[in-house]
Amino acid sequence: MSPSGIASTFLSKILFTFPTVAYAAITYGLLLAWFAVISSAASYFMLNPPYSVNSSSLGLFMISALIGAILGAIVGATLNDQSILWLARRNGSIFEPEMRLWMGLPGSRVATAGVLTFGLGLLRTLPWVVLAVRYAIFGFGFSVTGDIALTYLTDCYPEILGDVLVWVVFIRNGLSVLIMSIYTPWISSFGIQNTFICAAIISLAMTIMPIGLLIWGKRARERTAPKYRDLLFGNLFSEV
Template identity: 30%
Template structure:
């Protein structure tokens, strides 16, 4: 894909023989004087890259590609280095901790819906209409309502939008995550009507969607120029947590039983959501302390062609 591989060598500023950059034309808003124009070297054919022929574009290998620097090392190391940015790490933790509960739901769906309520495999599948509706509600909440909420918060803050404003949208999760987990696990342990666990599936799916979207948006709002590789860091943290719970949920339920397991899960989920208040209070300060590092990595990625 030529356009995404294109190396931009010119930035619209022509330099003279003394290596002093001079703005040309009116792009900078300043028109050069006649004397300055005469001192600048004329443009030559070598200034412009040669247009590729149709045959050149069909080549499997381009000679110019052999002279490009190898950026693989930086692309592999930066997502790991970004773990040291508290906001990026927290975004991954927040994403992963919300996804964990939906993984718990998936891992116990057959045990509860089939084992407790006697649903067939096809009916268990039909029950996933509830999470589908929950995802739609969560998307509308973080999308339509969330955007309006952010604008309102920015207006109250003298027209300045701060990344932490978005974190206030986690407030409903303080109630929804614990209640959804208790209704799902404890309700099933006490054989409540099947509508209770099915409704809980929708609640857990909704909180998962809210956590996913808010966590990613918080990361991008904080480090927009690094968002491409910062999201890789977020995914690394998320996948590590998701991988771990896949191994832990079965012995957790078997050793503690549905009731005690999900009471514990509800308090863990509540504690996890409460960490948002730490970032609401200290997130801006943490971002300010990382400004110089942020600018350094933006420059590094710009030189490698990763930021345009």
């Protein structure tokens, strides 16, 4: 994208009116923020008693999230494809982007459960193996939920994907930086338990948004169709 294209994208507020863009950006922002929160909490508490692990062991511990993410990508992709085929057959063999969101519901719940149970596990100083499993659960939910959000965005606005991803990355990074900037005073003031309970409550937004889009997503796409066409033709003319 040229500098002028980037400037016009940021100057235009049109993409803020696309619920799909907001859903993808907020979902990815929260996922990255909780990943950073869990990693920071693990780095601090597990290097001190009663765990007292060294940096190498801590690095190996972090692999559990990667294992969960890989399993989430495999299982999530398989179940997502099967569910879409089943839903499309029930819809007269017509595919609609909102069909992908059904897998986002359990995925976001798994990610939220991973955040909450990991924090409570740290509070109760559970064995590191239990914490690793809970971290892997979060990684599983991260992979499934993030993939659904971006795939849904791609299905809705494939021709202007570059423009919408600019906003997704911008909002995602801003949201994750905001949460991490208040993490230290947050955990110092409220403690581990209340901090992770608050994080889980905020994370429920990832569950609520797909429900709203399942109900009103198609109508939202219809309302934003004129703006979508304007942005699409503007991009096409700028390339000529």
